[in-house]
Amino acid sequence: MAKKLVLVESPAKAKTINKYLGKDYIVEATVGHLRNLPKSKLGVEIEKNYEPQFVNIRGKGPIIKKIKDLSLKSDKVFIATDPDREGEAIAQDIAELITDKKQIAISRVLFNEITKNGVLKGMSNPLPIDSNLVQSQRARRVMDRIIGYKMSPFLWRSIITSSSNNLSAGRVQSVALRLVCEREDEIEKFIQTEYWSILGGFINENNSEINTKLFSIGGKEIKVPPKPDSSEEELQKFREKHVWIRSEEEAAKILTDCRALNNYQITKITRRASKRNPSPPFITSSLQAEASRVLRFKARQTMAIAQKLYEGVELGSEGLAGLITYMRTDSTRISEEIIPQVRDYIKDSYGEEYLPVKPNTFDKKKANVQDAHEAIRPTSVKYTPEFVRPFLDENSFKLYQLIWKRFIACQMASANIETVIVEIGAGEFLFKAFGQTVVFDGFMKIYFEAQETASQREADVDEAKNELIPRDIEEGQKTKLNTSEKRQHFTKPLPRYTESTLIKELESKGIGRPSTYSMIVSTVQERGYVSVVERKLIPTVLGRKVNSILVQNFPDIIDVGFTARMESELDQVAQGENLYLNVLNDFYLPFDQSLQRVEETIEKIPCDKCGADMVIKYGRFGRFLACSNYPECKTIKSLKDFDQEQKIPDYTGDTCPKCGGKTVYRTGKFGRFIGCEKYPDCDYIQNITLGISCPKCKDGEVSERQTKTRKTFYGCTKYPSCDFISWQKPNLTACPNNDSPYMEERYSKKKGKYLKCPVCGEEIVEDQVESNDESEDY
Secondary structure (H helix, E strand, C coil): CCCEEEEECCHHHHHHHHHHHCCCEEEEECCCCCEECCCCCCCEEHHHCCEECCEECCCCHHHHHHHHHHHHCCCEEEECCCCCHHHHHHHHHHHHHHCCCCCCCEEECCCCECCHHHHHHHHCCCECCCHHHHHHHHHHHHHHHHHHHHHHHHHHHHCCCCCHHHCCCCCCHHHHHHHHHHHHHHHHHCCCCEEEEEEEEEECCCCCEEEEEEEEECCEEECCCCCCCCCHHHHHHHHCCEECCCCHHHHHHHHHHHHHCCCCEEEEEEEEEEEECCCCCECHHHHHHHHHHHHCCCHHHHHHHHHHHHHCEECHHHCEECCEECCCCCCCCCCCCCHHHHHHHHHHHHCHHHCCCCCCCCCCCCCCCCCCCCCECECCCCCCHHHHHHHCCHHHHHHHHHHHHHHHHHCCCCEEEEEEEEEEEECCEEEEEEEEEEEECHHHHCCCCCCCCCCHHHHHHHCCEECCCCCCCCCCCECEEEEEEEEEEECCCCCCCCHHHHHHHHHHCCCCCCCCHHHHHHHHHHCCCEEEECCEEEECHHHHHHHHHHHHHCCCCCCHHHHHHHHHHHHHHHCCCCCHHHHHHHHHHHHHHHHHHHHHHCCCCECCCCCCEEEEEEECCEEEEEECCCCCCCCEEEHHHHHHHHCCCCEEEEECCCCCCEEEEEEECCEEEEEECCCCCCCCEEECEEEEECCCCCCCEEEEEECCCCEEEEEECCCCCCCCEECCEEECCCCCCCCCCCEEEEEECCCEEEEECCCCCCEECHHHCCCCCCCCCC
């Protein structure tokens, strides 16, 4: 008797599904895509309505043969690839491959979760392949191929170096790079503004303490001008309503005047009750962002772990089971089937007061939400973190626990918060104190969303925050200024992006989709366009040069608005509201015009022998320069040779101690170093160090280096004879407890810059920190 064939992408997923379907089914994995556009040519017939020329991926021949043979022996084929555009496109490829010689009954099945219920539900609701989703995915693929194939060579010609094989432009990655570069430009152009604050500690007759901050003088609020380069006219208008304490001298005078008064009293107490609602369950972008903030996971790492949790984990006597629902989604919708389970769990575990009257629902915040899949959640409340912990590795457990807590919390009651504002005044001076009390913790009992960085305003308010406002205070009560101090501050630019904030920015601007976010942030790093230092994304010299060239020559293509509009049109194709041809025309026609305009202005490289233009060609060993007058002129030149001819050395100003030549800065796979200009005739090299003796061997010095993935670390110049290594920047300051001759430079939102002993953990706060690098910018 012929069996039924089920085809999926991954072997792990196949193994889990096979457990639920039993012996009447054969479950086979394609191990990803089977077909793709060719590598050696564009692979798109632009004149034939952008027809893609897909070819079988090299190495997939045996798998294709196997599924063809199995399909011929089966009475029905179910294609159960992932329930998204990419999965739909793979399903279409499979269908075309197995029906090229014989008609076979094919059905598409969707599994939102890899559990018994999820699999049987999907199998009982077979569907045809969604041609709209297929066309949307193929339009995206063709669009990306055209940009990559036609724009990347322009980059190669503009930045021709022996190391430029990795250069590429992309429809979305180039916009992401532009955002990172523009943020860096803003930071570099930012002009700091100095300002001072006055803090006061008051006590009442019962010796209850209140920490305050001077809020206004003579009815004018203390603030900083919104623009550092304000004109005199703007400053005059600002001063009509505000006071700017701009120097230590001004702060000292105000502090003296405050101390001279002895008639302070509480003029007003404001108590406000408010609710704090739980965050919605995770979608792809919020999961990647929260995992980055809380767990320090990269976006790609998060998605790889989530894929494993979705496809199935061995749970001892429970056997294989998928632990979470599908992880590529932009919807916060929750299945009605899981709601009774989670409400019972909350009631039994935390009490009825933690259960809202009705289930919490979450509105769509964006117009482009697809809502094809529900939010990311555990597949069953019986799979508690405690239950699954023995079966998961550390990182998988951390991510699962994060998903679990967020989901349970999203169906819990709101927290009740009381905010108290106390105003204390005397003469023209008004101080304010802020305090918050959690009256009922609600969902905060198990989960509270992490924050990336505090805003300038939040940081200023924090100075006047109290852990607890005393209950024995009342309006009209006299108080005494017990302690007071002045503090210096400087305005700060917008922070650099992290992976999580860049993903949120892309999502908010309608760029990219759940399946592409992790790839976008990974690609700009792998290309060497962006480096990661202390989790901050910083554009490299190469990245800024690439961005400058692309924005200068393709301003309308490498544009947030244009890219978002293309994403929206691709969504319309997926929903059957637009056509493949229309969307690609909307993209290609303006792109082709930009390309032609740039081709006319790009500087040509002349052939040394005949004067004809040199062009970039492909060979078995990569790209090289060849004369366009071939075969009459057979001049060729390697990019390495051309690079040597064109590159202007970055001299250090010192001489080589080995041969007397000049030394230059060079970059290797482990970071920058100093070498001789006469290399390879002279092989002198010198590490660029921090000027700190190695704390382990005392003989070498500490130098900054990079891993293969461009992560910065610090090691000894005597490696491998000395294996000292640190992920944190060493500082010459000795530990106060004499446990270590150096400390590590650290930074946190709460503490700012501080030093920490690597041995005993002793910390020194910002005011005592003296960085080795005066230009260090967090």
